[in-house]
Amino acid sequence: MTAPLRHDGNAGRSDTDPGGDRWRTFSRAIDLERTWLGERKDVRLTLADIESGAPPATPAVDPYWTYGMAPGDDQRGHLSWMRGGDEPWRRENRLLCDMDRDIMQHALEPLCQAHLGMAVTDFAGYWEDHSVSAAHVLLKLWAARHEESAAPPSELHRTALHMALHSLPGAQPEFQDFIERYLRTVLHEWRAIGRHPGEAWVEQTMAIVRSNHSGNTAGRELDRQEDALLDDPD
Incomplete structure (x- = not known):
């Protein structure tokens, strides 16, 4: 499934989960791909294949994506x-x-x-x-x-x-x-x-x-x- 980036992921972390254990369990169950929808940032969420063994390596941060500079941006x-x-x-x-x-x-x-x-x-x-x-x-x-x-x-x-x-x-x-x-x-x-x-x-x-x-x-x-x-x- 896909979802536009319109939320703050920190909002999903509850004050009742101070160590983040439940959040980490959730993050292991979901694969997130950072993508572009035209000039807008977008994300694609899929269920992780937990039973296949170790999850794939997490990609490095792309500051261009973080700061919203899409491919083709003149900057x-x-x-x-x-x-x-x-x-x-x-x-x-x-x-x-x-x-x-x-x-x-x-x-x-x-x-x-x-x-x-x-x-x-x-x-x-x-x-x-x-x-x-x-x-x-x-x-x-x-x-x-x-x-x-x-x-x-x-x-x-x-x-x-x-x-x-x-x-x-x-x-x-x-x-x-x-x-x-x-x-x-x-x-x-x-x-x-x-x-x-x-x-x-x-x-x-x-x-x-x-x-x-x-x-x-x-x-x-x-x-x-x-x-x-x-x-x-x-």
């Missing part, structure tokens, strides 16, 4: 956006006192404590088929760290660097501290593969970032900084 492929920063959702989670939300927030709190919480809601859609958050890229980079002492930068390394330099307007003071912290964290992962951008490169790059706003040439200058790092690792 796909060349935008970045932020939804509020980390403090609003942390306060909301504390208010809700929900076990599963607490577990997820606990996992992300080290980022917030390191003043990298904006990475959770800082998204980039530089590709038409997928988009990612800065936190997603950073965690994926950590999880896939190369064992070799030296290796060429992977596409993940390049994506993390590009997000550090381009995903937020660096000319706005409220973003500058986060951008520099995120950039230095990403560059630490570059050093793990034998790339050692010097402090001069970082200072020069951040000076360009602080002048970066829509409509000027700072974006192209930052592209050249990326190229310089790729061409001259030392």
